[in-house]
Amino acid sequence: DYIPGPLDIIAGTVDLIWTVTGTAPSSLACASATSSMTLTIDASPIATAGPNDDICDGDIYSLSAATATNQVSVLWTTSGDGTFTNASATSLNPDYTPGFLDIAAGTVDLTLTVTGTAPAGSACATSSSMMTLTIHQVPTATAGSNDNVCAGSNYILSGTSANGTGIWTTLGDGTFTNASSATSDYIPGPLDIIAGTVDLIWTVTGTAPSSLSCVSATSSMTLTIIPAPTAYAGPNDVICENNPYLLSAATATNQVSVQWATTGDGTFSNVSATSLNPDYTPGPNDILAGTVDLTITVTGNSPCLSIISTMTLTIIPNPIPGPIYHN
Structure with a gap:
């Protein structure tokens, strides 16, 4: 076996000489025979698809973190039904639009395959790298319409939510009987009653990381407190x-x-x-x-x-x- 050295690799080629020595004295032409061959050293391609990442349902993902070296061409493939845009044999950083099945599954694997200069079938002909894209459903929150309640009475809220868990908060001093329930009762506090109104906020948090816009959704309603006769x-x-x-x-x-x-x-x-x-x-x-x-x-x-x-x-x-x- 011949193990190319660092200078061989840098040069990209190296000549290897095979010399056969016979029995004739060195003064004769038939003392030896030589033959050479040129070994071309192809640089191995390296593919990096980028780290696993997250997006919101409805967003397009840019594969901007992908890198490659020693490539002749690149190819992106998906395990799902989404599509790549701005993709070509030399396009390393296309956009990916998740398909319906991707969204339903919640994740999709995207694979970058890089082809180098080595002959097809050789060990260093290609290099592949995969990243997993997680697609988060967008939470929704509806606090309900503005409404009235009589001072001294509880108010039954009528919030709704999807794709997340909710929590009620107040800008006043009242209390919720169950702040995590969309239909909790709200008991106005003394300062609420004096002010005559209070804003109640319904926040629904989904599964997305805090860096994404779809991490949560909020909705508010104004409760007017009518003085009791x-x-x-x-x-x-x-x-x-x-x-x-x-x-x-x-x-x-x-x-x-x-x-x-x-x-x-x-x-x-x-x-x-x-x-x-x-x-x-x-x-x-x-x-x-x-x-x-x-x-x-x-x-x-x-x-x-x-x-x-x-x-x-x-x-x-x-x-x-x-x-x-x-x-």
Whole structure:
């Protein structure tokens, strides 16, 4: 065997001489015979496809990290159904567009084969290198439409997500009953209620590394907190028979309308949808029963529910004068 030396390799060729010496003295022409051959040393091609990498679904991947030396031609092949663009026998860094099957599988192997100057079939004729491209699905996040909730009530969120796991965050001081659930309840905090609105953010994180644009998706919705109505009919009270009663102690807040009702047969005067302090005149059955319940119903802004408060009015019969006797 002949092992080419460093200078042989640099030169690319080396002459090897075969000398056969016979029995004749050196003074004779037939003392020896020589023959030579030229050995050409082909530089081995080297292929490097580049490191394994990641892209987002829908993106085109540039094979910019691929390198080759001592090549005459290059060839890219795929284990999937994607396509190479800007590819030719001398194109070392084409683009790759994943196909449907690549995306469904989530990965595809891309192989670079480099052909050198050595004869076909020889050990150094070609060199191959492979890299694996991982294709990440793009996460989506929808927090839902802006909405309203009544102060003091929980709000049921209606987020949706795909291709990832979600987490809720708030710009306020409220709390989530299950922040990782798209349909968690949100309980507004004191500062949320004072501000009147709070932004709730739904973030869905996929499988892509943080360097890719498809690592996560966010969506937000604004929750408006409607002040809850309050109602107070006033303290229980007492009047004399046949006197009207002024409901002057009644109060309400955050109301759109108020409505008074009685369990008896009396009547309200000076009453309307905004009349908080009407007069009540007991009816005959009220007087006979001795008491009557008066209830105020306060209606607030949607989605707040109406609220009621009741006071009991006691009716004292007027004294009946008896006969006057004279001595």
